[in-house]
Amino acid sequence: MTTTSSTTSTTSVSSSGGITVSGVGSGIDTASIVEALVNAQKAPKQDQITAQLSTTAALSSAVSTVSTALTTFTTAMAALNDTNSFIGLAATSSNTSVATATSSNTAAAGTYDLTVTQLATGSKVTTAAVSGGATTVMNTAATTLTIAQANGTSYSVSLAANTTLSGVRDAINTQLQSNGVTANLVTDSTGASRLVLSSTNTGANTGLSVSGIDALAVDGTVAGSSSGAGYLGNLPQDAIYSIDGLDDMKSSSNTLTGAISGVTITLAGGGTTASDGTVTPATSTITVGSSTDDMKTSVTSFVSAYNALMLAVTAQTAVTATGATDSTSTSATTTAGALTGDSGIRSLLASIQGQLTKTSTTSGSLSVLSQLGITTQEDGTLLMDSTKWDTAMTTNAGNVAGLFVGTDGLLSRLTSVITPYTETGGILATRIKAYAATTTDLNDQQTDLNTRMDALTTTLTAKYTQMDTLVAQLNATSTSVMTTLNALNTKSSS
Known part of the structure; x- marks a missing residue:
């Protein structure tokens, strides 16, 4: 065997x-x-470990999101927390062909009579005619064309060797357009061309002169002629205007930023000149008066910033359901935000929302947002009813600032509630750490x-x-023993 x-x-x-x-x-x-x-x-x-890492990462991300939203909201409130944001003034012009006007928050209500004798103008000059026209080479070697203004400002235009007249035009437009200087070519019936330069810079001291190439030289103080170089039309001039009958004032620009405090006036038309040279100034009335449009913009900005904050925070605390639910079975599943049930965040939300319903102690007939048509919706965001706002403005426009700003204003109260959470070393920073x-x-x-x-x-x-x-050794021993026994059995049988 x-x-x-x-x-x-x-x-x-x-x-x-x-x-x-x-x-x-x-x-x-x-x-x-x-x-x-x-x-x-x-x-x-x-x-x-895996579960705790996942939970910690979700919590850290959620708290960081809330912190960022709070910081954004407080920044928006800081920009609005100024009485000037709610003054509600606007500037208008009775004759927009003469001037237009806008006001800032530093303007004061009032009416101002504006007369405009002349507008500020820029310089326009021409070179002498170049008989060969646009293709005439103006320089045989690389050179620099200098364009200077009477106020001392000068610009350099680099020209390669053998630049044609049209090439000079292109070089000026490429290199100086951002400085308000442009060039074009005017060609007459004989084929001769002139280089015409214009400047958007206005004022009496902005006349242009050209040097560097003799054939293109221009003296901006000399009137151009049928063949010679010089200025075209009139020399550049300052605007001349008067406010409320005061002495004439001059401006190198048609945009007046200091004539009336807090008001920017843009001059659009000057006086008319009679045949005898008499100038009749153009007139307009500038009125700075009450306007609820800017005030509404400020309040709308607050509502938008507040709603962005609420949506960001509730996204981290909400319990959402997904799937379908019918009368016989429920297949919906719920997902909780990382901060659902978080007592600290609940306390923050309660404090913020509590300030919206708190009655303001500032003077005036406005004490709560609902008087302006601003109400809280089910999701915690605010809704502004434009119709109710417009109605409130008919009697309460002057009290809006008191509701929002000041030591007991809504913006200050909200900031006081939020600051402990967002400041360096504050509640949220400590949690993130x-x-x-x-x-x-x-x-x-x-x-x-x-x-x-x-x-x-x-x-x-x-x-x-x-x-x-060890098992291998035992197997080897077993094999050896069995081999010996088999050999003995075979010998015994024989």
């Missing part, structure tokens, strides 16, 4: 790229056993767990390798 024994083994590739053979002696996949034992030991702690520390600790725990599991893997692998070696 012949007895045969057999063994099996498992071959695998290790993470280092080498080949590991397990179970050579026992036929058991010892590598899989070691892996299963290590995973069983690691899983509870690994699941805990704590989340960062927790994340660092969890990462350290992960490193420690990996180290311990690597050590356990090494220990178990050594033990199972030792067992496998």
Whole structure:
């Protein structure tokens, strides 16, 4: 009788790229056993670390989002927290062909008589005629054309060798357009061309002169002729105007920013000149008066900033349902925001919303937002009813500022509530710092767990390798004994 024994083994590739053979002696996949034992030991702690890292990251992100939204809101409130934001003044002109006007928050109500004798104008000059026309080469070597103004400002135009007249025009437009100087060509019936330069810079001292190429030289103080160079039309001039009959004033610009405090006037038309040279000034009345449009813009800005804050915060605290629900079954699932149930955020929201319904103690007939047609919706955002606003403005326009600004104004009260959360080292910053520390600790725990599991893997692998070696030795001994017995049986039979 012949007895045969057999063994099996498992071959695998290790993470280092080498080949590991397990179970050579026992036929058991010892590598899989070691892996299963290590995973069983690691899983509870690994699941805990993974879950805590995910939760901490979600909380940190949510709190950072709330902090950013609060900072944005307080910035918007700071920009509005000025009585001037709610004055509600606007400037108008009775004759927009003479002038237009706009006002800033520093303007004061009033009426002003404006007379305009002349507008500020810029310079326009021409070179002498170039008989060869636009294709005539103006320089044989690289050179610089200098264009200067009477006030001392000068511009340099670089010209390559053999630049034609049209090339000079193009170079000026390319290099000086941002400085308000442009050029064009005018060609007469004989084919001769002139280079005509214009400046958008206005005022008496802005006359243009040209030098650098003799054929293109211009003296901006000399009138141009049918063939000669010089200025076209009239010399540039300052605007001349008067307000409320005061002495004539001059301006190099048609935009007047200091004539009336807080008002910008743009002159559009000057006086008319009779045949005898007498000038009749153009007139307009500038009125700075009450306007609720700017006031409404400020209040709308507050509502928009507040709503953006509420949407950002509630997105982190809301419980949302997804899926369908019918009369026979419910397939909807709910998802909670990272800060759902967070007592600190609930307290913040309650404090903010409480300020909206708190009665203001400032003087005036306005004490709550609802008197302006501003109400709170179910989602916590504000809704502004334009019709109710317009109605409120007929009797309460002068009291809006008192509701919003001042030590007891809504903006200041909201800022006081929010500041402890957003300031350096404040409530939210402290929480974000704590989340960062927790994340660092969890990462350290992960490193420690990996180290311990690597050590356990090494220990178990050594033990199972030792067992496998012993089994291999026993198998070898068994095989030897059986071989001897088989040999004896064979000899006895013969």
